[in-house]
Amino acid sequence: MTPRNELRLLPWSGPDGNPCYLSTDDSGGYMSRLADNIEAxxxxxxxxxxxxxxxxxxxxxxxxxxxxxxxxxxxxxxxxVLRVANSRGHLLTVSELSPGEGQSGTLLS
Structure with a gap:
């Protein structure tokens, strides 16, 4: 699992309207691709x-x-659109700090 500052804000909310985050080192994993597609x-x-x-x-x-x-x-x-912009801006910042590779992923909400 990735550190809290590297969580990806997902383009949907949880059951109570709270933001959902994805913890993963694999930007090409199923959940990351799903989030990318929904953002598009x-x-x-x-x-x-x-x-x-x-x-x-x-x-x-x-x-x-x-x-x-x-x-x-x-x-x-x-x-x-604001959620997508915040998520992508955060991902850019995190990728500049530490490009991680791996296969694990955890969905958090």
Whole structure:
């Protein structure tokens, strides 16, 4: 298991909404790849949502319900993107300090 400062923040929350972390020395392991794939999907969805929001904002006939829905979706996407950015920023910092190799992995939440 890796030290606490090397835990990877995962792109999903635990049952109580708490952050989940992965402890592993294997950046190519199953859980790391799963997290990478989910992060890519979240970033793609956020990019698509930005285009949808721009379209709704340009629509003079868009009502307050449309705007509220878009704001709610945009808030969720922004939360996901921030989590990805924090996780990747932390991973960059840790990899600069100590590039580890190994096969072990533990999921923490």
């Amino acid at each position: 999907v979240q970033l793609g969805m956020a990019a698509d949502l930005v285009e949808q929001v721009a379209a709704v904002l340009g629509d003079r006939d868009a009502g307050s319900e449309d705007l509220r829905r878009m704001l709610a979706e945009l808030t969720g996407a922004l939360r996901d």
